Amino acid sequence: MPSVLPEGQPAPSDGSLPEQALSELPLRPLGIYIHVPFCTTRCGYCDFNTYTAAELGTEPGASRAGYIDAAIHELALAARVLGRDVPAVSTIFVGGGTPTVLPPDDLGRLITAVRDHFGLAPDAEVTTESNPESIDSAGLHRLRELGFNRISFGMQSVVPHVLATLDRTHPPGRPLRAVAEAKAAGFTNTSIDLIYGTPGESAADWVESLDAALGASPEHISAYALIVEEGTRLAARIRRGELPSPDEDDLADKYLIADERLNAAGLAAYEVSNWSRSAATRCRHNLGYWRSHHWWGIGPGAHSHVGGVRWWNLKHPQAYASRLASGQSPAQARELLSAEQRRVERILLELRLADGLSTSLLTTTEQSRLVDLLARRLAVIEDGMLILTRDGRLLADGVIRDLLD
Ligand SMILES: C[S@@+](CC[C@H](N)C(=O)[O-])C[C@H]1O[C@@H](n2cnc3c(N)ncnc32)[C@H](O)[C@@H]1O
Ligand code: SF4
Structure with a gap:
């Protein structure tokens, strides 16, 4: 969820949707995305809508402590807007930011609220993203007990100088231990995110990261070409000439290396940047985005789509929470697609x-x-x-x- 929002047209303050969009609800599955807009530190390449504690300050409505209440408020609004024809939710994806900066029990409250307001399909996929250094074995056990059945760790690289250029704070081996701990806690569906094309990363560095990730035997790997987002520290460093820009040919070579190595290890691409061990371990939630299903995005800056209507929420956690506190939809604007x-x-x-x-x-x-x-x-x-x-x-x-x- 990059942080620059489109313009669109005004969204109704009660969040209501046109009848035509609601009439499509029974036709396709419904996923719920819940954005957790908090991180311990900001990585220099990242443009997502996320805030450190220092950036948020102590203003009311912006605290981590009150955030889950605001998100549950929006879930209640979503249930009211979608009405009785709403199908049971088939996927929940808690993303960020860093969801696991919040205590597992807070994240569990989100699952309970989805179940209470919508019903959760018995085979629902329930994912959380996590930074490997933000969770331990006890936390992973608790997440599993609370109903999460899929976890995606941001590893990015295993090479110290690449992690340093990306401002990642975890020790190189931590993501691999985190996957092992997640498996021991009962997660049978684990995923790792990798980034390739970081300035200074050699082909050998990339192979080392891929092989390390494969060594942890996750069911799923996402590998993204590094995007230099305007306004980030990384973009400023490249502009000042401190770091070279990612090179198109290098990115292409690394994509081919990734596809070959992942295929050889039994993971097949089911989307350009996503590889899975089997059809059953593809990320069903993300497939919902790619197949134009319905999804409601909860949280600051989150995007939603129901039956050809797309909308997005106010970006700042405080503005988001205060809209909900005054009984209004946190939507900033929307588009009705032809x-x-x-x-x-x-x-x-x-x-x-x-x-x-x-x-x-x-x-x-x-x-x-x-x-x-x-x-x-x-x-x-x-x-x-x-x-x-x-x-x-x-x-x-x-x-x-x-x-x-
Ligand atoms: C926004 S993060 C959220 C998860 C978690 N905070 C983390 O960093 O692992 C989701 C993934 O997006 C990818 N990502 C973020 N910014 C990116 C960029 N500028 N270029 C490529 N991938 C990026 C990273 O692989 C990251 O794991
Ligand atoms: S931890 Fe993830 S979401 Fe947070 S700043 Fe880094 S990449 Fe962005």
């Missing part, structure tokens, strides 16, 4: 998935552009689905542009 916007969005998202995009979604002109993509071996068509090859995934943004232009 049928054509929804179609284009599906192309943008579904083409990134290994399951591919139904060619029936494409116009005649777009279909005529497929010949070139297929000839360049950037994609194949199987059973009416357009599927990117490894080279196509590497150039995914360009392929999608070529298809839509």
Whole structure:
């Protein structure tokens, strides 16, 4: 959840949604994202909507202690707005920020509130993100007892100089121990986040990080090319010439290294940046975003989508909490997507998935552009689905542009 919000049109103060959007509720699963906007320190590359204790100060409504109450308030509002036709929630994803700076029992209150307000499907996927240094074995046991069944650790790298450039504070071996502790606590669905292309990272450094991550045997790995976000410390250091910019060719080489090594270890890409050991351990919550399901994003700056209506909340935790305290929706603005916007969005998202995009979604002109993509071996068509090859995934943004232009 990058911190710059789009503009959009005004959102109703009671959070209400058009009948047309509500009528689509029974047609697709509903996921709940809950943003925890707190971190102990800010990493120099990170643009997410998150705050250290010093940045938040002591103003009322902005404290970590009161945050869960505000989030539960928004859950109650969501249940009122969605009404009786709402399906039981199929996925919960508590993300950040660093959710595990809050005590496990606080995070457990969120699950209870979702269950009370919406009902939780018996096979629901319930994930929390975690920074490996922010949780210990007892905390992991408690999270599991409280109902979390998936955990995603931010590891990024195992190489000390890369971690230092990224401002990561954990000792290099901590994420791997955290995965082992999570497994011992009963988590059968663990994930690790990695970043490649950090200035100064060699190909050998990247292989070392991949192999270390694989050594922990997680069920899932996300590997992201480092994005230099405007306004971050990393961007300033690059501008001043202290660090080189990530290099496109280096990023491409590292993507191919990742895909080969992860495949060899039994993890297959099911989305451009996400690899899973089996279909059952793909992140169902994120698949909901890519497949245009319904999701309600709880928390400051969180985005939501229900039946073609997209909206996003006020960014600052204090503004967010005070809106809810006055009985109003914390939404800042919203967009009502046209049928054509929804179609284009599906192309943008579904083409990134290994399951591919139904060619029936494409116009005649777009279909005529497929010949070139297929000839360049950037994609194949199987059973009416357009599927990117490894080279196509590497150039995914360009392929999608070529298809839509
Ligand atoms: C926003 S973080 C939240 C989880 C947790 N706080 C952490 O850092 O591990 C989720 C993931 O986004 C990725 N990420 C954040 N900023 C990024 C950037 N500028 N470029 C690439 N990946 C980034 C990192 O891999 C991170 O683990
Ligand atoms: S810990 Fe995660 S969310 Fe927090 S600043 Fe670092 S990358 Fe961003």
